[in-house]
Amino acid sequence: MTDPRARVAKACRVLGKMELSRALRGHISARIPKTERIFIRARGPAESGVRYTAEDEVVEIDLEGRPAAGVPKGLRLPSELHIHTEILRARPEVNAVVHMHPPTVVLFTVTGTPLLPIYGAYYPYGLSIALENPPTFEMGRELSTAMAKARACLMRGHGITTVGESVEEACVTALSLNELATLNYQARLLGQARPIADAGVEGLRPAMKRLGARGASGEPGDSIATEWRYYCRLTGEDE
Numbered sequence: 752m753t754d755p756r757a758r759v760a761k762a763c764r765v766l767g768k769m770e771l772s773r774a775l776r777g778h779i780s781a782r783i784p785k786t787e788r789i790f791i792r793a794r795g796p797a798e799s800g801v802r803y804t805a806e807d808e809v810v811e812i813d814l815e816g817r818p819a820a821g822v823p824k825g826l827r828l829p830s831e832l833h834i835h836t837e838i839l840r841a842r843p844e845v846n847a848v849v850h851m852h853p854p855t856v857v858l859f860t861v862t863g864t865p866l867l868p869i870y871g872a873y874y875p876y877g878l879s880i881a882l883e884n885p886p887t888f889e890m891g892r893e894l895s896t897a898m899a900k901a902r903a904c905l906m907r908g909h910g911i912t913t914v915g916e917s918v919e920e921a922c923v924t925a926l927s928l929n930e931l932a933t934l935n936y937q938a939r940l941l942g943q944a945r946p947i948a949d950a951g952v953e954g955l956r957p958a959m960k961r962l963g964a965r966g967a968s969g970e971p972g973d974s975i976a977t978e979w980r981y982y983c984r985l986t987g988e989d990e
């Protein structure tokens with residue numbers, strides 16, 4: 752795969768184009784393999800927003816938040832940098848962190864509405880996220896404690912944080928969480944949203960496992976890579 756800096760920049764553009772964060776706010780980080788350092792999207796007056804992230808807007812820092820070689824003029828480290836460094840320090844198995852503010856998911860957090868497992872074969876990976884019942888983070892707590900071993904976390908009145916073995920996996924999980932919220936929202940507009948039957952869930956366990964299979968450290972598994980390629984083409988990143 753291309754280098755981690757380019758992958759972080761591309762991931763920001765794809766999620767920005769998929770409307771997972773409005774305008775400027777949102778960032779993604781990835782561990783640099785075999786180091787205690789990470790790449791993360793910078794913010795500041797020189798930027799144009801998540802969907803326009805350029806490679807030179809992705810900076811290298813250590814896990815204490817210290818930049819390796821300064822931060823380009825007009826940029827600064829995100830004020831929410833701690834979301835990334837806290838999780839990456841606490842969880843060695845995690846190589847990437849996505850933090851976005853998808854409006855539909857935020858609506859569920861502010862109303863305390865549960866995200867129900869309302870579909871199965873429609874998209875088993877999304878079902879697996881619903882079944883995990885992602886925890887909701889409240890201000891004033893430690894995010895890594897609230898998140899524990901989960902791969903996705905809701906943040907009340909704020910947004911989401913997802914993690915992965917690779918930056919692509921963390922992004923696919925964020926996109927899937929957003930889709931889960933969108934369908935839950937639309938179902939509630941039509942009527943009562945009902946979870947699928949337990950028997951249906953059991954039959955989909957093999958598919959959920961296959962779709963979530965991981966690759967080598969820092970790399971997406973085959974199914975995640977395919978899903979990600981679709982989103983890259985959809986957003987004009989891979990022609």
Ligand SMILES: [Zn+2]
Pocket residue numbers: 776831850851852909910
């Ligand atoms: Zn935020």
